[in-house]
Amino acid sequence: MSPQDDASAPAPAPNAAPLPDPVAQAADTPAAPPPMPIGRGSFDHVMEQFARDYVRDRRSSRRWNLFFRFGWLALGVFAAWTIHQDTTTSSAPSGPHSALVELRGEIAAGGEASAEVLLSGLKSAFEDAGAQGVIIRINSPGGSPVQAGIVYDEVKRLKALHNKKVYAVVEESAASGAYYIAVAADEIYVDKASIVGSIGVLMDGFGFDKVLEKVGVERRLLTAGENKGMLDPYSPLSEKQRGYAQAMLDQIHRQFIDTVREGRGERLKETPETFSGLFWNGEEAVKMGLADGLGNLDHVARDVIKAEAIIDYTPKENVAERLAKRFGAAIGEGAVRALGGLPALR
Known part of the structure; x- marks a missing residue:
């Protein structure tokens, strides 16, 4: 190079940054990781996601199990408390008092006004030495003549055994089978608007044989005994x-009439309508001797x-008992209706 060429070369600017060295820059760059085999990363990702989902499901399942366990525990505690309350109420210590037994609703086996339920309460009332008298409070349209x-x-029997008097107090109604029970009392008290009486028996149902004949349906009923299919609603x-x-x-x-006459004795003022199935209000029932006077529970006590x-x-x-009995009673009622019904004091 000639001095002329060297003189013409531009001098470096003062304080200028040195240019990077390509060789040194390449040496300082970190090496790239080796390539991963194809498919390995996606498989690991799927397995990791599966593990997360499994753990989350297990935690959720444990929470629901704890929830149901606490729920059943609470239900058990509630049932035990209910039974304890019933026991405490029935076994509470008592001094002189009036004993009450409720007769409510239709009189039927398995129901709240069945003979089994009523007699359980009546026996406890008669056996309590503190009970000065027994009151049967009635609000019923009647029902089964057998249960009544x-x-x-x-x-x-209990009156004679324990030498205690029984009083029937009628609220809304004491009709048919309910009045049958009421006449076992020594005295009957009613409200002036109570429904009393209906001393009769009925058996109801429907007959569909003409309908089947009209639409062309044949009833095929096979029996052993000519009257076995009696009251079948689809047969004449x-x-x-x-x-x-x-x-x-x-x-x-x-039987009903004899029971009323026995229970009421000379107090009964019979008329041709007394045993016809009619019913009367409480005020008229007192005049007819079907009841002894007007009064409610507190008055009698x-x-x-x-x-x-x-x-x-x-x-x-x-x-639990109430639900079970109602379910069973509903099934039984359906069966009885299918058979055409049974006699009823109502």
């Missing part, structure tokens, strides 16, 4: 079968028995 008859007979009712059913109803009606304190001996069902 069992209660009537047992009330008469013969005059012989009608007469047999009516005779049975008349016989039960006669305070002024008649002279023991104002009242203790209820009516058996109380817990929630």
Whole structure:
């Protein structure tokens, strides 16, 4: 190079940054990781996600298990508390008092007004030495003549055994089978607007044989015994079968009449309508001798028995028992309806 060329070269600017060295820069760059085999990364990702989901599901499952366990525990505690309350109520210590047993709803086996339930409460009431008298508070349209008859007979027996008086107090109604039970009491008290009486028996149902004939449907009922299919709603009712059913109803009606006459005695003022199935209000029932006077529960306890304190001996069902019985009663009622019904005092 000539001095001329060297002189013409530009001098470096003062304080200028040195240019990077490509060789040194390449040496300082970190090496890239070796390539991963194809598919390995995606598999690890899937497994990791699966593990997370599994752990989350297990935690959720544990939480639900704890929730249901606490729920069943709470239900068990509630049931135990209910039973304890019932036991405490029925076994509470008592001084002189009026004993109460409730008769509510239709009188039927397996129901709240069955002979089994009523007699359980009545026996406890009679056996308590502190009970100065027993009150049966009635609000019922009647029901089974069998159940009513069992209660009537047992009330008469308990009265004689324990030498205690029984008083029937009618609220809304004491009709048919309920009045059958009421006449076992020494005295009957009613409200002036109560429904009392209906001393009769009925058996109801429907006959669909003409409908089947009209639409062209044949009823195929096979029996062993010519009257086995009696009262079948899809078969005609013969005059012989009608007469047999009516005779049975008349016989039960006669039993009902005899019971009323026995229970009311000379207080009963019979008329041609007394045993016709009619019913009357409480005021008229007193005039007819079907009841002894007007009064409610408190009046009878305070002024008649002279023991104002009242203790209820009516058996109380817990929630589980009530549901089970109602389910069973519904099935039984459906079966009875399918068979055409049974006699009823209502």
